[in-house]
Amino acid sequence: MQIDLTGKRALVTGASRGLGRAIALSLARAGADVVITYEKSYDKAHAVASEIQALGRRCEAVQADSASAEAIQEAVTHAARTLGGLDILVNNAGIARGGPLEALTIADIDAMINVNIRGVVLTTQEALVHMSDGGRIINIGSCLANRVAMPGIAVYAMTKSALNSFTRGLARDLGPRGITVNLVHPGPTNSDMNPEDGEQAEAQRQMIAIGHYGQPEDIAAAVTFLASPAAGQISGTGLDVDGGLNA
Template sequence: MQTDSKTSQKAALVFGGSRGIGAAVAKRLARDGFAVALTYVSRPDKAAEVVASIEAAGGRAIAIKADSADATQITDAVATAVERFGRLQVAVVNAGLYQGAPLEQFRLETLDQMLSVNVRGVFLAIQAVAAHLSDGGRIITIGSNTAVRSGVVGSSVYAMTKAAVAALARELALDLAPRGITINNIQPGPIETDITADVLEMLAKRNPLGRVGQPEEIAALVSYLSGAESGYMTGASLTIDGGWTL
């Protein structure tokens, strides 16, 4: 992959990069030599911590406030990243929303919100970034193993949105292939983040490997998919869940 003439450093954009998996991805890409732009919605303090951590290690990073439910904020975030770091080589679409409830209790407003962020927002992010991605670049979506099977009452809508992401990555691979751009989807299972903090023990007991995953393990797979060695893989969904869906 070639870098833009504006900078000799590779550039990456991580949608939803302030916490959990997104923060680990941003730090790993910075370690891999990318200048990293990351978006956040509600926690500027966490986004600033990620930027500070990257800069303390000698990297370059910026945080951009952008709601993945807002098409204009998505396109503006891409424009800001390109203005700061030049043409992008990697885009990671991690922004997502989970709210669960049984069928009879699921509210229409929640359904619309989850579709807006988890499906519409993912498509719009890919669409916006594709025009600014170098030929031979990489797009990675962060889906969920619930696209395969959740086994949990109340997760139906979330599972539906993540199955849509898997289908989107598979089909957009055809659109992007003529430019040598690959797009792949990672489907994590239970990961230790602030969202799972209260149920870690239960999740670990249920998982065949007897533990939950770490954000850095997902980031390592992103690193592989961002590099030259993964250039023949596109349209794939890779489940990494400790055997949860077996």
């Protein structure tokens, strides 16, 4: 199926690398203009913007710490001004801190809550001011939101689990505007955060039904579909893209 997003205006948070980069590029290849945010990776973010511009699409990289309410609001407003509005929001920015609960610092816990939960809520809140009716909101969760299959990730899993109820509730709220809200749950996916040749990779691979890690493009394909007109009747749901890990 050929997905056509020509004329659509998208904001993808945390898109300097990994899943975010793949998502931004996929949306652009389908025809969307894209603004991406990044926290620290200036060179990588602007390289992504250049790749998208080379496709003939508009793109700008905006620095924004997703833990900062002010930075979020400014970035979303800038994106909407640059693109002339928003049709698609992908809440991809996220962080992880692992280890036994008693070893996590308050700073670790606050960081995950601020980026993975509050950042998503505030980004969406600001984006809705600029989003057209019939828009698309896609949150990036984790397979760990529904099954905590390994130790040391309780707080991270909690922050991703919160997106389940946020997505369902917002789908109810925004249905009258024709805006769909969905959640993609990646499984082990080859990225800087969880490389397929990392220390924990083999243990995770053993839990994946199809036996191998996903790639960022697998997540991007799911997001691009949910952003498309073909997914107009899908809202308030979570899509596992985890190779059957949670089957």
